[in-house]
Amino acid sequence: MLKGLSQIPMAARERKPILIDFDGVKFMTPDVLPLLCAKISKYNPFVSIWGTRPKDSTIDLMLRESGFYNLVGLEKATTDNSMLVTHQNTKVDNYLAKSIRQFTAERTFGDKDLKLRPLYRTMIECMANTGAHAAADKNPKENWWLSVYYDNNTGISSFAFCDTGVGIFKSTKLKSIYTFSRVLGIIKNSSILQKILDGKITSSTGLAYRGKGLPKIYSDYQANSIKNLHIAANDTFAGFDSGTFIDLKDELNGTFLYWEIHPK
Amino acid sequence: MSKPLTINIFEEFTDIPGARYDSEGQFSGKSFLETLLLPRFKEAVGLDAKLIINLDNGEGYATSFLEEAFGGLTRIFGTEQVLKHLEFISFDEPLLIEEIKNYILEAKAAA
Numbered sequence: 223m224l225k226g227l228s229q230i231p232m233a234a235r236e237r238k239p240i241l242i243d244f245d246g247v248k249f250m251t252p253d254v255l256p257l258l259c260a261k262i263s264k265y266n267p268f269v270s271i272w273g274t275r276p277k278d279s280t281i282d283l284m285l286r287e288s289g290f291y292n293l294v295g296l297e298k299a300t301t302d303n304s305m306l307v308t309h310q311n312t313k314v315d316n317y318l319a320k321s322i323r324q325f326t327a328e329r330t331f332g333d334k335d336l337k338l339r340p341l342y343r344t345m346i347e348c349m350a351n352t353g354a355h356a357a358a359d360k361n362p363k364e365n366w367w368l369s370v371y372y373d374n375n376t377g378i379s380s381f382a383f384c385d386t387g388v389g390i391f392k393s394t395k396l397k398s399i400y401t402f403s404r405v406l407g408i409i410k411n412s413s414i415l416q417k418i419l420d421g422k423i424t425s426s427t428g429l430a431y432r433g434k435g436l437p438k439i440y441s442d443y444q445a446n447s448i449k450n451l452h453i454a455a456n457d458t459f460a461g462f463d464s465g466t467f468i469d470l471k472d473e474l475n476g477t478f479l480y481w482e483i484h485p486k
Numbered sequence: 487m488s489k490p491l492t493i494n495i496f497e498e499f500t501d502i503p504g505a506r507y508d509s510e511g512q513f514s515g516k517s518f519l520e521t522l523l524l525p526r527f528k529e530a531v532g533l534d535a536k537l538i539i540n541l542d543n544g545e546g547y548a549t550s551f552l553e554e555a556f557g558g559l560t561r562i563f564g565t566e567q568v569l570k571h572l573e574f575i576s577f578d579e580p581l582l583i584e585e586i587k588n589y590i591l592e593a594k595a596a597a
Contacts, residue, residue: 314511314512343547346503346505346548346551350511434553
């Protein structure tokens with residue numbers, strides 16, 4: 223998916239119309255949807271982007287409820303009573319975070335009033351990071367996208383958040399030792415990501431008391447309050463359950479987080 | 487010390503705390519500091535009273551909200567004064583109290 227998405231900016235620069243063809247797609251996970259919608263939303267003011275429907279009814283439902291069909295002009299998105307909800311904004315949206323918490327509490331735990339504070343906190347941290355880091359002061363209205371998908375079979379709610387900003391590694395102010403080591407190839411972004419999550423590298427502001435959002439998300443994951451955390455930024459993808467760190471061939475311009483809430 | 491003052495964030499400010507600044511979105515830590523925490527803290531200091539902050543019943547707190555509110559207060563009054571007058575209630579998330587105290591201690595260096 224990243225490889226396909228990476229072609230959108232190039233096609234947009236050349237003013238070439240883009241067709242996103244789902245006709246033969248037989249398998250898709252919901253985490254790709256906010257990335258897809260974010261890219262289309264960012265570039266469709268400049269270039270025509272069209273889409274086709276998949277034959278697979280599950281994927282068709284996911285695409286419809288994500289707002290994809292609306293973005294590519296196939297139809298209006300419906301979100302009422304849906305299993306998948308996709309949202310976008312530029313600022314922290316506390317009301318949305320609360321409504322998604324309620325959605326999750328109702329679907330996964332059968333109790334709309336059950337507070338899921340690590341979930342609410344994680345959503346606010348992600349949205350705040352977009353405002354603080356993604357824009358890198360050049361475009362302060364950088365969008366974020368957030369999707370929640372409820373799986374009827376497992377009871378698991380899965381969340382995917384992304385922005386189309388500069389990404390963690392291009393926004394984080396690194397100590398010169400890390401910058402030097404990275405240029406020389408001695409240290410990889412995956413190691414730097416782990417240090418950021420452990421709170422050992424300060425935020426892009428350079429102020430020691432800032433930049434605690436990602437470490438908090440990671441500590442909520444370590445405490446099992448959120449599950450199956452994945453983070454991708456720039457050229458690095460990390461899946462923490464499996465301890466997988468992958469160097470991406472097709473760079474992600476932005477930051478992507480995925481996590482789940484499981485029934486007890 | 488005099489009878490303690492209180493702030494119940496859920497009842498007096500919001501159930502949906504946001505991030506650090508108003509420019510990032512609603513119900514920010516800076517807004518909480520300026521509209522509620524700072525005036526009542528000054529009152530508590532003037533009365534030589536404790537100020538008890540009740541953190542319960544809301545949706546949850548982002549790190550930037552807590553740091554800007556309580557770290558921000560410390561950058562004005564200093565660690566000793568803030569720790570002398572503030573107390574916390576957090577039955578929902580007891581570890582929040584330790585987290586906030588760390589922000590207060592770390593803010594000393596930035597003051």
